[in-house]
Amino acid sequence: MSERTAEPAGVGVAGAGYVGLTTAACLAHLGHRVTCVDTDAAKVTALRAGQVPIAEPGLPELVEQGLSDGGLAFTTDLAALREPALVFLCLPTPTGDRGAPDLGAFDDALAQLRGGLRPGCVVVIKSTVPVGTADRVADTLGVSVVSNPEFLREGHAVHDFLHPDRVVVGARDETAARAVAGLYAGLDAPLLHTTPASAELAKYASNAFLAVKASYVNELAELCERLGADVVDVVRTMGLDNRIGSAFLSPGPGWGGSCLPKDTRALLHTAGESGLDFSVLADAVAANARQCDRVVAKVRHAVTGSAEGSLAGLRLGVLGVTFKAGTDDVRESPALAVAERLAAEGAQLTAYDPGAQADLRLEHVHLVDDPLLVAKDAAGIVVLTDWPQFRDLNWAQLGQLAEQATVVDARNLLDPGELGQAGFAYWGLGRR
């Protein structure tokens, strides 16, 4: 169903990744005329043919719709951003030196846009960038700049863009703020007008808070194990308190992905530069590294029967390589971090992931397209990503194929009772 409500406006989008492509396709869906520019020629060619290179539900349909009704166009030519009244910057900001974001791609685009934007153009920063960037961009480009950070989750990108919990517009210029807010007029979401600095910091603060929450629950799971409590019951009890909320309370092999790790590093860097020892956040990051160690230790113990056992030469099956369920993204995947450590101890790893891209090749892991192959002759199976499909596998059959029916469920995804009935020794997190 079309959600065209606002006045059509010419919009340019620089970057056609998770955020840029979603922004472009969704704004076209909302009735705006959008030109999306990416320097990756192969990506642009594919997009022009309606091929969406990332796994995001609903995105291919919106791209197809935009291409066919003419509301959405793709190009490699940054000069196409001279015409639109609003230009979104959705460029990558990966980790650079000492945890600070690497703004190389972002600044390259700025250099190309300098002097080439139409008078009165508003530049909108959607990339996650350090506090002060909007003001710097305004000085560089000589136009109004609005900070409008994005909060979508991978795997839910279209849904989250069209149904956001909030839209934040950080601007010094009231007219520019109104122009950006107007783009979202068709959405039912609280709109916050802030300074650019507050909008920029709110983005980092949100991701960092999620990271702290996930690290808290991972440490809590360890405590549950030591005290003989069940973390599933403990977090269910916590989550029913509205002040805490039930989201982001599942223990796992650590939090990863393309954003939480880099954004926590960036915020720690910013805090450090300003002289603040943001120790709560630093501890959450350190706890995340320990979580990988814990899962590796648990696998060692479960599979060899001893905390000091050797994994050398043992075949292990791995379920999940993406950083979470519902995505094809393996950037900073905790599953791969654990796999790499297991491989370093000499284990031979065969992995299955329902979301991994067909051409994905991994250094330490043999990827297969059938979960049964993961179990074959395995000394143990390790669940590292929370794909719900793993619950529905024929575990009795997996148990028969395995040399040793042991499962380490590093996502607490499976039902221990059912696994027991299927003949497995079950090892979860925080629930022994």
Ligand SMILES: NC(=O)C1=CN([C@@H]2O[C@H](COP(=O)(O)OP(=O)(O)OC[C@H]3O[C@@H](n4cnc5c(N)ncnc54)[C@H](O)[C@@H]3O)[C@@H](O)[C@H]2O)C=CC1
């Ligand atoms: N991935 C996510 O879920 C979210 C990401 N963000 C932030 O959004 C920004 C973009 O992230 P992603 O979309 O994940 O990145 P991505 O890596 O998926 O996409 C970036 C795109 O920009 C293109 N590009 C690089 N340099 C360019 C240039 N000079 N001109 C035009 N295109 C260029 C690349 O070819 C690529 O297609 C980052 O700052 C990230 O922190 C914010 C919220 C969610």
Ligand SMILES: O=C(O)[C@H]1O[C@H](OP(=O)(O)OP(=O)(O)OC[C@H]2O[C@@H](n3ccc(=O)[nH]c3=O)[C@H](O)[C@@H]2O)[C@H](O)[C@@H](O)[C@@H]1O
């Ligand atoms: O800035 C970004 O890029 C985005 O980063 C995260 O989104 P995303 O990276 O898609 O991933 P999440 O769903 O937040 O999961 C992050 C990691 O935490 C882990 N996690 C999450 C929840 C939980 O209870 N336990 C847990 O271990 C996940 O498995 C995953 O490894 C934020 O949730 C988005 O709001 C934000 O826009």
